Amino acid sequence: MSVSDRFRRGSPRDEGAAEDVPTRPSGYQQTASKLHSFNRYEIKYLVDELRVPQLRAELAARMENDPFSPRGGYPVTSIYYDTSSLRFYWEKIEGLKFRRKLRMRLYGSPHECTDGSSVQIEIKQRVNRVTQKRRIALPYGEARSWLDDRQDVECDPSQRPFVNEVTSLIGNLDLRPIVTTGYLREAFVGADADLGLRVTIDHRIHGRDRDFHFASPAENRFTIPPKLAIVEIKANERVPYWVTDMTARLDMSVNRISKYCQSVEAFGLAPRSRMGAPALVMSDDANASVPTDIFRAVPAH
Numbered sequence: 001m002s003v004s005d006r007f008r009r010g011s012p013r014d015e016g017a018a019e020d021v022p023t024r025p026s027g028y029q030q031t032a033s034k035l036h037s038f039n040r041y042e043i044k045y046l047v048d049e050l051r052v053p054q055l056r057a058e059l060a061a062r063m064e065n066d067p068f069s070p071r072g073g074y075p076v077t078s079i080y081y082d083t084s085s086l087r088f089y090w091e092k093i094e095g096l097k098f099r100r101k102l103r104m105r106l107y108g109s110p111h112e113c114t115d116g117s118s119v120q121i122e123i124k125q126r127v128n129r130v131t132q133k134r135r136i137a138l139p140y141g142e143a144r145s146w147l148d149d150r151q152d153v154e155c156d157p158s159q160r161p162f163v164n165e166v167t168s169l170i171g172n173l174d175l176r177p178i179v180t181t182g183y184l185r186e187a188f189v190g191a192d193a194d195l196g197l198r199v200t201i202d203h204r205i206h207g208r209d210r211d212f213h214f215a216s217p218a219e220n221r222f223t224i225p226p227k228l229a230i231v232e233i234k235a236n237e238r239v240p241y242w243v244t245d246m247t248a249r250l251d252m253s254v255n256r257i258s259k260y261c262q263s264v265e266a267f268g269l270a271p272r273s274r275m276g277a278p279a280l281v282m283s284d285d286a287n288a289s290v291p292t293d294i295f296r297a298v299p300a301h
Contacts (some may be wrong), residue, residue, distance in 0.1 A: 040196070042131045042189075043239065045231040045252040050296075051199060052229055058246050059188045059199055066187035069237065072202065075295040077182040079104045079212050080260045081123055081147065081175040089264050100125035101260060104143055105135075106214050109295055110182065112229060113214035115141030116146065121166060131234075132163050140214065148177070177212040179263035183230075196236035197243070203229050203257055203298050206290045209267035220290040223259070223266040230257060 047055060065071075080086045081102040091099035105120040106113055113119075121143055122135035136159050138146070145151040147170060155163045169175060183202040190197030204226050211218035224230070231252065233239060246252075265272045266288075 006269075025270065028204050040234050040236050041129060041239070042132055043233045044255055044257055046235070046255045047201075047229050047250070047252060049203070049227050049229055051250060052203075055231070055250055055252075056186070056201070057244075058250075062191075062242060062245055063188040063194070063197070063199065064191050066189055067273065069185075072298050073201075074107060075109050075182065076185050076202075077106045077180060077181050077214055079177050079214075080263070081170070082178045083175060085175050086264065087173065088179070089261055089270055092258050092261055093270075096126075097128050098126065101149075102166065102175060103260075104147060106140070108241065110214040110228045113140055115139060115144075117214075119143050119214075122149065123166065125127075125164070136162055139254040147175075147199075177214045179207050179209050179221070179267060180220075181207045181214060181259040181263050182294070183259070184298060186298065190240075193242055197240060198234040199233045199243075200234075200243065201229050202232070202259075204290075204294055205230065205262070206294065207263040207266070209263070209269065210273075220294070221266065222269050222289040223262045224291060228249070 018070050030043050081086075081104075088099070088101040092101075100123055106117065107120075107148065108117070117140045118137050119140045120132060120135045120137055124131065124133050126132075131142055133206060136155065138153065142153055146153040146167075147209060150170065183205045186201040186203075188199045204222070204223040206220045206222045208218055208220045233247075
């Protein structure tokens, strides 16, 4: 039975009561669940790691640590899918008002990933200035069979439209893995009047352009100089005034950086965008190799 036939006729799960996603995220994997708003504004900044302690202290004074995140942060690794001509990459570079990308995301150490590990299959899209995310959780083995081998996947009926959309994207555009990105993320969530606010600090951004199994021992390289961190401020409607004051005092400049695009350019899959910041370019004589303990916790103080 083909994938399209399975979707037309339904799956055995359609005949019974609706179920949750096949695996339930636990621990810091829950940062991919209800703490996220899937329709929000995102502003990105580049920050020197030397300024992060001050930034962290100011955030901690007004926000709470992500309750599902361990002290010092948690690993995030993503595999990005695109066409052979890098359609999604060029949509970002050209600044299209509607654009999207498909990725598989793992929360946790990639070296410990097995076929039973929970991963997120996600479409992230931009509509004008608003970022929207839609995702489904699956065991890693099933996710690979779906995205890489074009095999059908069972899902809750409520997730059928999303599954159909992803399957159509993969089939119609012949999507395939292009690059990975990885980093160690610290997360803060708003409290009281700032409940819709979320701020993340991403350290040691790296990736590779081959051997796409999460647990592969293949070498990674830094795609952004490790002296820099990426800060993302995410809000449902507006950014609180104290946040804008803080970014001004810390001399934080807005940057339209894309971790996916940085990986594409770092591995020479596309020429570097003229819109990119010179500070993001690794010098030719810099050691871009990523140490094996890349996901050790960052100092919290």
